[in-house]
Amino acid sequence: MIKFLLKRMLWMVLTMWVVFTISFFLMWTVSPEGALLSERQLPEAIKQNLERYYHLDQPLTYRYFIVLWEYLHLNPGPSMKLIDKSILEILREGLPISISLGVLGLSFALILGFASGIISALRRQTVIDVTFRSIATLGIAIPNFVLAGFAIIIFVFQLKLFPAAGWGRPIDLVLPSLCLAAPFAAYISRLTRTGMLEVLGQDYIRTAYAKGLMPTTVVLKHAFRGAILPVVSYLGPATAGILTGSLVLERIFFIPGMGSHFIEAVLQKDHPVSLAIVMVYTFLLFTMNTLVDLSYGLIDPRVKLDK
Amino acid sequence: MAEEIIMADAAEHENKPGKVLLDVRDLAVEFRTEDGNFKAVRGVDFELRAGETLGIVGESGSGKSVTNLAMLGLIPQPPGKITSGSARYDGLDLLRMSDKQLSEIRGNRIAMIFQDPMTTLNPFLTIDEQLTEVTRKHLGLSYKDALDRAIEMLEKVGIPGANRRVFNYPHEFSGGMRQRVVIAMALSCDPDILIADEPTTALDVTIQAQILELMQKLQDEHGTAIVMITHDLGVIANMANDVLVMYAGRKVEQAKVNDLFTDPRHPYTLGLLNSIPRIDEQVGAELSPVAGQPPDMSQTIQGCAFYPRCPYRIDECLQVDPPLVQVGTGTMHACIRDVTTLDPPTPK
């Protein structure tokens, strides 16, 4: 177990280094001036000062090592656009918002997905099952932002259940995270249903009934674990999807999270900020994938953690 | 109707020791699928007496497993449906019980073990989890007592180091060991009846013998009545007191085990016996399997279901589905011909 984690740590460092290197050179070779590009009217002296401040006057490889060194000290330096803010400050503001949005979204997705998937499987080929499956497919087939659009029209403008946009109160998170969760809830529901039906056909479920256990015990204790294995392995890609989805939803609902910062940074060529956010996302994804593998091993005793 | 009268007569004439624990009458089960109604069991009766072993033989699809699963409400409904019959246990009809009542009996008074020990244990739960949940539910034991009981049962079925092994997962046991665990689980509430559905089919031959021996030993100790479902006549010869031969969802012959082997009355039973390799046979003698395929049970069967494969068939066989008739001291068979007086058929 510890060996597994150590190995994973090593891989994480390697992965992050590779991502760092590729992103760094990609960004700076294709647009070497970064955010200064848009400020051509700056007086030459100031521009040079700025360039010195950002080490732009140095050769790229030299800068690469400087930035790498700074990153190793968890100090990604200043932003190029928001001059008075350091990247750490931006992250400190954006990350909690994005993480709470993501965690809430993932929880909604899991709860809704599991519940509807299990009910669908148990009431197979009934009206409930068909309804749930149609809704689930709809969730998969509609882009996030369109769903958010419908949600705003219905829940905000028509029913006036939620505030339109904004940030600060917990209620502000509910609608965005529900919209964020929808496609993943749909997918998890389908995976759970399939997994459940497969497991319910297994001999050991018949054994459990033959032991005289009640249906609820059989489903929750004996069938659930096996049925959610596919869901667990889907959580890695789902996290990636949630990160992407939050870009869209933060924008629609005007939430000042990491996604908003990232889009802005990318559009304005604020390379240090983009780089830092890409690194944070890589870290999150890697951690999530490791957690998934770990829980896979915990759920299925036959799986050996050897990677 | 005629069958029931005969059954009643049989019960009077015979003097089996022990009381009747389980009395199954006219049980019929259908599976309703897209391809039609598949009549898996077409009216089966049998009774099981305390401390005895009833063997049920038949080829795959003859309805022997379905009969027992249906009795305990273990066939999925739909597509399965019990269309008629009763199964009296302790004065109550199992087929008319609520799920809750039935679950009180399953695993407690009537336990079941299945064919493949590789798949009958839940791979995600430890053995102690799976063993204790039965006794905790039915006997109301605490986890600690249930664990003691589980270890005791594992020792009884011959698992070395039971107090350690109880915390293992199923995949850490070999096939034979797993079947022992399954037996321990089935017997841990000390049931009246154990239904064993091909308990040795998936095991190596040496392990098979050990498992059968174990079951015999436990039966002697606890007086459990066993229904042994198998297609292996060797197992029947070893274990059973009474034998019931099933073909195409019907009982075609029932007899004491000795009578069945020495004086078979139904052509199908004869065929089965002829298909066993014999040690006293000449080397190189060909085995004669029962030729042909069982009938398509989604179709209505005209006359005797065995007609297409029967070497003794005559035209009358197509007229009626032969009723069970009794001969001698308890043998019953469903054939209108008396095969003992006929010449053995010449192989084609």
Place this chain on the structure above:
Amino acid sequence: MELTDKNDPYEAALPPIDKYREMYNEAKSIRGISLWQDAWRRLRRDWVSMTALSFLVLLALAAIFTPLFPLQSPREQDLANRVALPPEFVSTTKVTNKAGEPEVAPVSLNLVDLKDKEFERRVGELWTTLNPFDQLLLNVRLAIFGDWCVPSLCGTDLLGRDLLSRLFYGARVSLIVGLVATLVSLLIGVSYGAIAGYAGGLVDDLMMRIVDIMYSVPFIFLVLFVITILSEDEVKKQLEGYGISRIVILYILIGAVYWLTMARVVRGQIISLKNEQFVDAARTIGASGFRIVFMHLVPNVLSIVIVYLTLTIPAVMLFEAFLSFLGLGVEPPDVSWGMLSEEGTRVITPVKIYWWLVVFPALALASTLYSLNFLGDGLRDALDPRMKNR
């Protein structure tokens, strides 16, 4: 019979031809059913899949032959008279006549009476550039329908453009993006997975470890970054100098994001297949590794690849919509469904809701993705009967 002459001295030595012929005929009458025939038979019985399939076929045909239909221009704006009209069923519109007075006139392309240069200029106004095939279809359309246009059944947008027509032309772009990007991902994924699976050992370990790592790389963010750079005018010009349009790069990038799972699936299948006897047979007759992988193994994993394909296309189309939402997808004058949906959601305000601008693009996208998903499910059931009823 005709082969054996009555006086043929060798007749006795010849094999009994009649008997062989009989056997041959018998063998011929028991024709094996291939996996595909069998699957098709099962699929045909599944009405959901068949509905989905027919819808997709119709959609593809509609997209290919769009210029044939009497639609209004997807480009022409009319800020004076036709801004944000709800769906209407009469093919007339208000126009301002030469005297400056409003009057009601039929919606018209004003194209039929124009000649040569004028005609070309007007076509350019209505559709930008048309390739020869589209030109042909347009001529057929003009011959049949003249200037007459279908009314704005789906309403018009905030620039007075006809939404129905934009949806049709958007279908062309969206479907092409979906197909091409999926093919790119297919190409990369299948080759990568097949090579890793066939090579085995260290190569396999290394290749799969790379895939594992890539799962943790937030590709989409890198893609966003690359696309913004490609959208720079300078870069775009440079690329066009090489004859590469931005949209081609878009395909490749989207495809490059979606190949990982495909690679894993294919590798697993190849590993289970490569010890089969037909591979040994191919090896004994001296087939090269490349040939074995791509001629013998890959065709055998085709069924699972096709199933996966029907599920990748929706993902890719959603990604295109996502890029459009961020303003990084296809660029005007091209339209895609993603872009139309984005335009619809952008104009949602508490004051006025242009519901048709949200509903119709969403409906188009959703019904297509819905069909693809159902078809994928149906295909999986049909190709893998074991999975049936799950």
